[in-house]
Amino acid sequence: MPETASQASSSAASGAARPPARRRGRGLDPESVLSIAVGVFNERGYDGTSMEDLAKALGVTKSAIYYHVPGKEELLARALDRALDGLFAMVADERAASGSAIDRLEWVVRQSVRILVERLPYVTLLLRVRGNSGTEQAALERRREFDRFVSGLVGEAVAEGAIRADVDPGLVTRLLFGTVNSITEWYRPGRGASADDLADALLSMTFDGLRPHPA
Amino acid sequence: MPETASQASSSAASGAARPPARRRGRGLDPESVLSIAVGVFNERGYDGTSMEDLAKALGVTKSAIYYHVPGKEELLARALDRALDGLFAMVADERAASGSAIDRLEWVVRQSVRILVERLPYVTLLLRVRGNSGTEQAALERRREFDRFVSGLVGEAVAEGAIRADVDPGLVTRLLFGTVNSITEWYRPGRGASADDLADALLSMTFDGLRPHPA
DNA sequence: TGGTTTACCGAACATTCGGTCAGTTGACAA
DNA sequence: TTGTCAACTGACCGAATGTTCGGTAAACCA
Numbered sequence: 001m002p003e004t005a006s007q008a009s010s011s012a013a014s015g016a017a018r019p020p021a022r023r024r025g026r027g028l029d030p031e032s033v034l035s036i037a038v039g040v041f042n043e044r045g046y047d048g049t050s051m052e053d054l055a056k057a058l059g060v061t062k063s064a065i066y067y068h069v070p071g072k073e074e075l076l077a078r079a080l081d082r083a084l085d086g087l088f089a090m091v092a093d094e095r096a097a098s099g100s101a102i103d104r105l106e107w108v109v110r111q112s113v114r115i116l117v118e119r120l121p122y123v124t125l126l127l128r129v130r131g132n133s134g135t136e137q138a139a140l141e142r143r144r145e146f147d148r149f150v151s152g153l154v155g156e157a158v159a160e161g162a163i164r165a166d167v168d169p170g171l172v173t174r175l176l177f178g179t180v181n182s183i184t185e186w187y188r189p190g191r192g193a194s195a196d197d198l199a200d201a202l203l204s205m206t207f208d209g210l211r212p213h214p215a
Numbered sequence: 216m217p218e219t220a221s222q223a224s225s226s227a228a229s230g231a232a233r234p235p236a237r238r239r240g241r242g243l244d245p246e247s248v249l250s251i252a253v254g255v256f257n258e259r260g261y262d263g264t265s266m267e268d269l270a271k272a273l274g275v276t277k278s279a280i281y282y283h284v285p286g287k288e289e290l291l292a293r294a295l296d297r298a299l300d301g302l303f304a305m306v307a308d309e310r311a312a313s314g315s316a317i318d319r320l321e322w323v324v325r326q327s328v329r330i331l332v333e334r335l336p337y338v339t340l341l342l343r344v345r346g347n348s349g350t351e352q353a354a355l356e357r358r359r360e361f362d363r364f365v366s367g368l369v370g371e372a373v374a375e376g377a378i379r380a381d382v383d384p385g386l387v388t389r390l391l392f393g394t395v396n397s398i399t400e401w402y403r404p405g406r407g408a409s410a411d412d413l414a415d416a417l418l419s420m421t422f423d424g425l426r427p428h429p430a
Numbered sequence: 431t432g433g434t435t436t437a438c439c440g441a442a443c444a445t446t447c448g449g450t451c452a453g454t455t456g457a458c459a460a
Numbered sequence: 461t462t463g464t465c466a467a468c469t470g471a472c473c474g475a476a477t478g479t480t481c482g483g484t485a486a487a488c489c490a
Binding site for chain 2: 043044045047048128130132161162163164165167168171172174175176178179181182183185186192193198201202204205206207208209210211212213
Binding site for chain 2: 479
């Protein structure tokens with residue numbers, strides 16, 4: 001088994017003591033429990049992760065976790081909300097509502113990549129949810145709502161004549177955001193491209209194509 | 216809970232008796248156990264699926280399953296091999312080795328889409344493997360080998376001048392096959408596009424871009 | 431008809447699961 | 461020095477897990 005370690009994603013208000021991922025002299029806090037738990041969820045899968053696995057990654061016993069969070073599913077719920085809140089904050093932005101459809105679409109794609117990179121573990125977890133519990137089903141429903149929004153955008157861009165009409169708009173939406181979402185499968189922060197570089201490359205491929213331009 | 220039913224993918228040598236997915240007067244066979252199990256694995260996730268879940272979907276008791284297959288993990292191993300064998304049979308084809316790099320790449324992408332559609336449940340399962348067991352790790356290693364092959368193809372196509380050189384070839388590979396693989400997230404056989412239509416749309420977007428062509 | 435085999439059931443197995451709880455520890459305030 | 465309390469431990473719970481096994485009904489063959 002490859003011990004991929006704890007990959008403690010830096011939480012908001014910490015500065016020291018990396019290995020045990022706890023606050024100064026004190027113990028854990030709900031924030032670090034969440035971020036480490038999500039890391040393990042993404043390594044082993046949510047269902048494949050036991051509370052014992054989480055305890056080991058946190059350097060405490062199982063029961064200590066229950067002092068900070070109500071349970072395993074609540075950890076999942078909070079993680080999924082992190083991802084979804086980011087996406088919905090974006091579509092609520094004015095830049096997603098005004099201007100030409102193609103500009104709005106390009107902006108939404110770019111922001112999607114940015115959120116995906118910024119909140120990588122949370123979005124990764126979201127994209128693997130299958131609806132096994134009420135928590136997962138609620139997350140899936142919110143995600144479908146987001147999908148409907150971007151689907152509408154693509155439709156507008158086609159009607160606008162800014163996107164080729166010889167391919168089904170629904171299909172274009174799925175391929176386009178399938179490409180965006182597939183980033184979670186390989187992207188690791190720090191190494192390789194930045195979020196902006198990524199968005200540039202992605203938009204460049206999907207909008208202009210991989211073939212060399214004659215112009 | 217959404218009862219998405221059994222979606223029994225048609226096995227090689229059967230013709231009748233769809234609902235209970237068993238042979239004529241006889242009972243189950245390893246083939247139908249596998250295809251139905253993979254369906255449930257994809258609905259609930261491998262770790263989220265219990266042998267009791269499988270038994271229910273098969274219409275028998277838990278213990279009956281063990282008469283036909285050695286265990287849960289063996290079901291996973293056989294399913295993953297179905298997907299991987301298809302992919303490796305393709306790269307062994309002469310058309311993946313001769314001709315210009317761009318033609319070979321286009322052929323491999325098209326065939327990848329075909330295999331993904333033909334063996335959808337198996338490929339879907341493969342793409343969700345995280346390496347939790349020896350079985351999963353072996354599958355991941357075979358998959359990485361396939362990835363290295365296509366990565367080499369993209370590199371050749373760039374060197375050939377058939378693909379833009381202003382984007383990192385490794386990044387192009389990941390985006391291109393990320394798009395291909397994302398098809399498993401939404402494609403359902405029968406409804407919507409055929410494998411060929413899909414491949415056309417995908418190649419059209421990634422190679423020529425979504426913007427209307429001037430020519 | 432009798433015997434053998436195929437395909438299955440029901441009960442039980444050891445283990446692991448998510449979760450609970452009474453108690454301990456150590457830092458800090460008074 | 462003592463009392464308080466946040467933070468945690470270790471033992472434990474019932475339920476669920478993957479798997480085994482003795483038994484058996486029906487189909488098949490002679």
